[in-house]
Amino acid sequence: MNREEKNRANTTSSTAQERSDLNEINHLLRQAMPPVPPDQLEPHTDLWPQLRARIESEHNTVHAATNIRRESPGIRIAWFDWALAALAAAALIFFPGIIPALLYHF
């Protein structure tokens, strides 16, 4: 038998070995983990309500985030606070004598 014939014989025997390995592993795997039976290839419940709830919850989150962004372009200050600030500023302008007293208390 020349070298080429030997190589060919080796290749054939290793391919046969690989095929036999594959068949054996295939058989063992199917014994340990059989294919999923056809009656278990369908979900047990209707999954649409779950999916729809998820979509709606995401929509609500996006809407809420958009509304917050629209409502608060900066810091929102109530009119009463503006009025108090105006009164304080007027008091300081018209009665500057209270400034040292305020500084003393702070």
Next chain:
Amino acid sequence: MDLQQRFVAGDLEAFEQLFRDYQRQVYAWIVRIVRDSATAEDLTVETFWRIYRSRTLFRPDGNFGAWSRRIATNIALDHLRKSRRETELPNDLLAPPEPDPAVSREMRARIRSAFVNLPPKYRLVATLALIEDAPYEEIAAAAGITVALVKVRVFRATRMLRKQLRTLSAEIGAQS
């Protein structure tokens, strides 16, 4: 406007119709990979959620079934990667319909243990090709790889399983 065009435009009713048309197919594909019905249901919802979010990327004249299967495969693969540390497979699909008396219960447990230790990408193709008998072309399309690569992964998975089973047999032989 047809159903897929309406879906891409964000029509929820069109999406519901597509969901009802394809949910069985997607679920069946996922449950064959993860082999647990509760997990498969969760991953099916996750798949359609991702489909809905990325609807603008879908071509209205495209194959919705193939696209959804591709997304489902990626999600199932992610799940296998995350749950790799869980060494036990779920129980609901473990009993063979016709058990071979030559394969003992202990042997089955060892095979399952060797199987869960496979790297996830090999486990994915091994499950689909060797257990579920899915055609290589189908696996390749779903996993986004070539048929040649599917064959390589099946071959490598077989070799890894054989090696692990030999090691386990040797360990048990040494103990007894």
